Amino acid sequence: FGSSHFGPAFLAPPGPPVMSDDYLAEVCEGKTGKELFRELLRIYSEAQVEDYYKMGQWQNRSMRTDYVLIEAHRKEAGAPAPPPLSSIPEPKLPQQQLLTLPGLKAGNGMSPALAQLVTTAAQGAGPATELRNCAIFISRNKLDPSRAKVMLMALSSDDRKVVMDGFVSEKIGMEATDDLEQYIKENVKPGSAAAEVAPPGGAGGDGATATATGNLSIGELKQTALFIAKNKLDPTRAKTALMKLTAEQRKSVIDSFSSALTGMEATTELEEYISGCQETGFPGLEEPPSKKAKV
Incomplete structure (x- = not known):
């Protein structure tokens, strides 16, 4: 499966395993549904039921994919041990709302086709979706997880989508990640994500220049993230x-x-x-x- 491409110069620590269905089936000892969501919630406190429970079904593959990526980055960052599973509450499932429309026969609510249409329209691209898309992109292109994640998360969602849709590389590991860095430099214009730097001294003018984290604008955050990735x-x-x-x-x-x-x-x-x-x-x-x- 491409292992012959590895050479003696490739000394980076291995990233998450390629996320095949067989591998993902073993994540969290094969747990599914509520129990798998609780395992994910242990290491990703921002996980929302609505991101993983859709149309009355748990999205087990999505939960396992996110679990693998998040756990890999926790280990790289030296994160503390997660809380015990016994402290994680049972998730509350969203109520299934029945819909009655003129001309629709009463009975068991909406038809399956209509239910799918309504559910699809209500789904949003939340943080879990962004994270999952990055995980799949990193795994598919065999990139270094830590560097690639930093570079991708420094982009706006629109720029990130452009990069993930257009980037390809015949290399793997650090070399492929170097290609990604070069691709971003060539295809993402500085400031394309409204990355305007706040005026010196914290004078924010009308306050509409940029969204900041602490005293940093989006532009400074992006510049810092690229600096960290470039210098490894x-x-x-x-x-x-x-x-x-x-x-x-x-x-x-x-x-x-x-x-x-x-x-x-x-x-x-x-x-x-x-x-x-x-x-x-x-x-x-x-x-x-x-x-x-x-x-």
Whole structure:
């Protein structure tokens, strides 16, 4: 199944297994329905019943796919152990609403065809759907899960769909992920996701410039995510180190830092680089913060 493509230079840790039906059937010891949803809820507290229970049926394959992806990223990030299953409540199923329309015979409610139409119209592309689409894309293209997820989640939903619909690569692993990074650079315009940077000093004008997380605009979040992916940094530690800086300092680091290392070693080098800049000054800025404080 393509294993002959692996060479000695491919040293990245393996990602989630290819999500075949046989493999997914074994996830969570073959549990289905409510019990499988409770297993998913242990590691993904944002899971919503409505995303996995449709037309009176549990979407077991979707739950297993999401479980595999989320659990893989929890392990990579060193997440703490999930709560015990006994603490996870039984999910409450949505009420099946009966519909009566003029000309529709009373009895058991709507016909199956009408029920499907109404249910389909009510379905939304929530976070679980986005996550599942990314999981399938990463698995199908044999990408490095950690880097690929960071790059994809930095895009707007529209840009992400364009990338996932158009990207193909004959490579696998880190090399395929490098191809994805290059594809995004060539096909996604900077600022295409309304990524406008907030004015310096937090002056937000009329407040409509951009949606921000903390003091970061969408544009800064995207730039930070691409920087982490490009330098193969540990996402959690690198983000923590960068978020402590001002916007100007963060931009200086992103523009000037590079490392021949990867993972934790590269992230340690980033932390040391930032510490040095705080002492001697950030490239491109007039003077170090310590001197400004004395003025």
